[in-house]
Amino acid sequence: MGRLIVVSNRTPSPRERTQPAGGLTVGLRDAVRGVDSMWFGWSGNQVDDVKGQKVDKDTVDGVTYATIDMTPAQYEGFYQNFSNGLLWPLCHYRMGMLSFRRADWDAYLEVNRMFAEHLTPLLRPDDVIWVHDYHLFPLGQMLRDAGVMCRIGFFLHIPFPPWSVSRALPIADELLHEMTAYDLVGVQTEEDAINLDGCFAACGVQVKARAFAIGIDPDGFLEQAETAVKSHDGRTLRESLHGRKLILGVDRLDYSKGLPERMLGYAQLLKRYPEHLGKVTFLQIAPVSRGGVATYQQLRQQLEELVGRINGEYASYEWTPIRYLTSPVARTTLAGFHRIADVGLVTPLRDGMNLVAKEYVAAQDPKDPGSLVLSHFAGAAPELPDALLVNPYDADDTADALHLALTMPLPERKRRWHGMRDEVWKHTAATWARDFLEALHALPSPHDREPEH
Numbered sequence: 001m002g003r004l005i006v007v008s009n010r011t012p013s014p015r016e017r018t019q020p021a022g023g024l025t026v027g028l029r030d031a032v033r034g035v036d037s038m039w040f041g042w043s044g045n046q047v048d049d050v051k052g053q054k055v056d057k058d059t060v061d062g063v064t065y066a067t068i069d070m071t072p073a074q075y076e077g078f079y080q081n082f083s084n085g086l087l088w089p090l091c092h093y094r095m096g097m098l099s100f101r102r103a104d105w106d107a108y109l110e111v112n113r114m115f116a117e118h119l120t121p122l123l124r125p126d127d128v129i130w131v132h133d134y135h136l137f138p139l140g141q142m143l144r145d146a147g148v149m150c151r152i153g154f155f156l157h158i159p160f161p162p163w164s165v166s167r168a169l170p171i172a173d174e175l176l177h178e179m180t181a182y183d184l185v186g187v188q189t190e191e192d193a194i195n196l197d198g199c200f201a202a203c204g205v206q207v208k209a210r211a212f213a214i215g216i217d218p219d220g221f222l223e224q225a226e227t228a229v230k231s232h233d234g235r236t237l238r239e240s241l242h243g244r245k246l247i248l249g250v251d252r253l254d255y256s257k258g259l260p261e262r263m264l265g266y267a268q269l270l271k272r273y274p275e276h277l278g279k280v281t282f283l284q285i286a287p288v289s290r291g292g293v294a295t296y297q298q299l300r301q302q303l304e305e306l307v308g309r310i311n312g313e314y315a316s317y318e319w320t321p322i323r324y325l326t327s328p329v330a331r332t333t334l335a336g337f338h339r340i341a342d343v344g345l346v347t348p349l350r351d352g353m354n355l356v357a358k359e360y361v362a363a364q365d366p367k368d369p370g371s372l373v374l375s376h377f378a379g380a381a382p383e384l385p386d387a388l389l390v391n392p393y394d395a396d397d398t399a400d401a402l403h404l405a406l407t408m409p410l411p412e413r414k415r416r417w418h419g420m421r422d423e424v425w426k427h428t429a430a431t432w433a434r435d436f437l438e439a440l441h442a443l444p445s446p447h448d449r450e451p452e453h
């Protein structure tokens with residue numbers, strides 16, 4: 001069997017121990033472990049001249065990381081403007097945030113072409129290529145144009161909106177047509193598959209999307225959590241609580257994660273259920289992400305004001321209701337924090353899946369598990385009906401769920417957690433990758449296809 005070639009915008013840095021926060025890397029890293037594979041993508045470096053650049057290769061634990069650089073202009077047009085300033089809000093149903101410029105579309109195509117040009121010479125005929133996410137929608141077509149005959153699959157990590165929303169993208173038709181180059185198109189949920197199929201149908205594209213829900217490595221995360229609670233950071237966090245209950249939020253600082261709405265929900269808890277005043281601490285870890293994009297800078301400012309206002313209003317001289325961190329925390333430490341937390345609070349306004357919800361479940365102590373408060377709008381929600389599901393736009397709903405979570409008797413906590421635990425252990429990063437790749441292999445090879453007339 002040939003190698004697995006993973007292609008994503010960024011590859012993880014193979015030799016760095018701390019990795020940037022991000023679900024794609026976390027999910028895929030668990031999936032490629034132990035497989036003969038190559039991971040191709042952008043190095044993270046910007047250089048003024050990329051003409052004639054060579055692919056940089058580094059092999060660690062059987063995985064070859066092959067990377068190329070980008071110019072500052074490509075970074076701005078392809079990454080910041082088109083991918084994160086346009087496709088991201090569109091796919092998260094935020095039409096009011098779209099700004100389309102043809103120059104950015106040109107940069108997006110140029111970088112996809114550059115990926116194809118440098119990847120093609122590295123390929124062997126029996127390789128299987130797996131392209132990831134919205135940065136690389138047209139890559140499959142560009143590889144086909146370069147004569148690549150391998151099986152190519154595509155997986156979208158973020159939601160896909162219905163045609164009534166996605167048609168706001170002026171080049172939607174072209175983008176959807178280019179996806180015919182893929183042998184298999186995967187999305188996170190049935191809802192995304194229905195939406196994408198509706199878009200294909202509206203544009204007369206003969207492709208069908210299939211749902212493959214991503215998961216985590218629950219055994220690995222649990223092991224980290226068990227170790228981390230006994231570590232210096234774990235013990236220090238617990239001691240600092242002075243017996244108070246802990247609510248934990250962990251998210252990249254992104255407007256899709258519903259952070260301001262979450263703060264308002266927590267403030268509503270303190271207002272409507274004053275018995276929790278001084279008895280609970282909300283720790284929100286929100287590492288800065290895409291800090292160069294204006295909407296992210298505005299969000300950061302908005303959150304700083306909100307946290308300051310809520311703390312000012314409800315704090316006492318010896319208790320601060322919200323602890324808010326914008327620096328990343330090491331993954332091992334995070335796992336321990338999840339185990340210590342009485343409540344995991346995950347309230348995105350839209351999310352492809354949301355791995356944090358699954359990590360919270362995995363990290364719990366079976367003898368005394370915490371409760372998960374989860375948004376209906378996370379892709380994980382249909383998989384985790386035993387969570388306390390909330391509408392994040394309704395601060396009172398979030399407050400009620402938090403109150404319920406903080407006061408839930410142990411037998412009910414255990415019952416709900418067991419349901420969620422079964423799901424998190426059943427659908428992991430490894431089963432997600434296995435199911436997708438098995439489906440890709442089951443399709444007729446492009447070599448065996450009838451030539452088109």
Ligand code: GDG
Pocket residue numbers: 019020021022023024026027157158214250251252285287327328329330331334351352353354355356357359379
């Ligand atoms: C995209 C989709 C989909 C967070 N803060 C820190 C940190 N993290 C880790 C979490 C988790 C990951 O980052 C975030 O994953 P999510 O799935 O929650 O969200 P996105 O980054 O938006 O991921 C998402 C995912 O892709 C996979 O398909 O589920 O819907 O948007 O693992 O723990 N990690 C560390 N420090 C932090 O401060 N080390």
